[in-house]
Amino acid sequence: MKNRLIVTLTTVHGSRQYSLGQVARYILFLFVVLSGISFFISNWLLVKTTDDLADLEENHQQLSDQYEMMLGTQNLYRNELDQLSASLAKVANERDRLQADNIRMGDKLQEENLRFGELNATLDASLSGLETLLNVDTSEALTSERLEALTMMANQRLFMLNSIPNGVPIQAIRINDGFGMRMHPIRKKRVMHHGIDFKADVGTPVYATADGVVEYSGNKGDGYGKQVVLLHNYGFKTNYSHLNKIEVSSGEFVHKGQKIAESGNTGKSTGPHLHYEVRHLYQPINPAPFVSWNVANFDTIFTTVKSIKWASLKNLYPLNQIAQP
Structure with missing residues (x-):
C-alpha cells in the first residue's frame, strides 16, 4: 500500500x-x-x-x-484650388470610369466609346483653358502628369497671390496721382509721392489686397488721417489712408478681399480719395505693378519689380516643388 x-x-x-x-x-x-x-x-x-x-x-x-492639425493647415490653402480644379477632376474621373468599362466590354460599347471621346475632348479643352489662364505653353498630351503639374502650379500661384499684395484695393472712379515726384496739392512744392491716389466717394468699401495682420489702425496725426497698415508675408506691407471709417483693429488677422475700411477725406486731403501704398522692408515701392498683377500675368512681377530679390523665393516650401522665376 x-x-x-x-x-x-x-x-x-x-x-x-x-x-x-x-x-x-x-x-x-x-x-x-x-x-x-x-x-x-x-x-x-x-x-x-x-x-x-x-x-x-x-x-x-x-x-x-x-493628423487633424495637419489637415487643418492643408485645408487653408486647398479651398481656392479645389474650386478651380473641381470641374477638371470631375471630368477626369468620368473619363477613367468609361475607359475601364471600355476595356471590359470591348466592341459592345461603341456608343460609350463615342462619349468617352467627347469627354476626352472636353477635358483636353479644359486643361488647355487652364494653361492659357496660367499663361504657360499648351500641351497636346492628355495625361495625369499634365493635370498634376497644372494643379500644383495653380496652387502655388494662388498661395503667392494670397500672400503678396495684388489687385485694386477699391472700386475707384479714377486714379488721381501715381507713384513718384509730384507737385504737392497743399504744400505747393515738388515732393515724393509714395503711393497711388484712387478718387472715390466717401464711404466706398476698401479691401485688403493680401492676407495679413493689422499692424496699425487709427489716426497718427501725420496728415494721412484715419489709416490702416497691414503686415503681409515676405516682408510686404500696405497702407490705406484718408479713411472715413475703419472696420479692423490692431493685431487682427485679415484675408485677401476682406473689407477693412471705407474711403474718406480725413487728414491733409483736397478731396475724397484713398491713398494706397506698398512697401517692402519699409521701403516704398510703386504699387502699379502689384495693382495689375494676377494669375494670368503671374511671371511679370518678377521682372518688372527689380528691387526685390525674387530668385530666393524658389527655395521656399511649397514653392520649391516647381521652380519659380
Whole structure:
C-alpha cells in the first residue's frame, strides 16, 4: 500500500475510498503542475496584452491629433484650388470610369466609346483653358502628369497671390496721382509721392489686397488721417489712408478681399480719395505693378519689380516643388 495513493470521497450516502497507483499519482501531479504553470502564463500574457493595447490606443490618439492639425493647415490653402480644379477632376474621373468599362466590354460599347471621346475632348479643352489662364505653353498630351503639374502650379500661384499684395484695393472712379515726384496739392512744392491716389466717394468699401495682420489702425496725426497698415508675408506691407471709417483693429488677422475700411477725406486731403501704398522692408515701392498683377500675368512681377530679390523665393516650401522665376 505504500506505493498507492488513497483518495477518500465523503457524501451523504457514506464514504468511499479510491486507490491510485504510483503512475496515476505522477500523472495527477503533472496535471496539477501544468495547470498552475498555464494559469500563471495566461495571466502574464493577459497583463502584457492589456499594456500593449493601452500603448496602441495612446499612439492612435497622438496620430489622430497630429493628423487633424495637419489637415487643418492643408485645408487653408486647398479651398481656392479645389474650386478651380473641381470641374477638371470631375471630368477626369468620368473619363477613367468609361475607359475601364471600355476595356471590359470591348466592341459592345461603341456608343460609350463615342462619349468617352467627347469627354476626352472636353477635358483636353479644359486643361488647355487652364494653361492659357496660367499663361504657360499648351500641351497636346492628355495625361495625369499634365493635370498634376497644372494643379500644383495653380496652387502655388494662388498661395503667392494670397500672400503678396495684388489687385485694386477699391472700386475707384479714377486714379488721381501715381507713384513718384509730384507737385504737392497743399504744400505747393515738388515732393515724393509714395503711393497711388484712387478718387472715390466717401464711404466706398476698401479691401485688403493680401492676407495679413493689422499692424496699425487709427489716426497718427501725420496728415494721412484715419489709416490702416497691414503686415503681409515676405516682408510686404500696405497702407490705406484718408479713411472715413475703419472696420479692423490692431493685431487682427485679415484675408485677401476682406473689407477693412471705407474711403474718406480725413487728414491733409483736397478731396475724397484713398491713398494706397506698398512697401517692402519699409521701403516704398510703386504699387502699379502689384495693382495689375494676377494669375494670368503671374511671371511679370518678377521682372518688372527689380528691387526685390525674387530668385530666393524658389527655395521656399511649397514653392520649391516647381521652380519659380
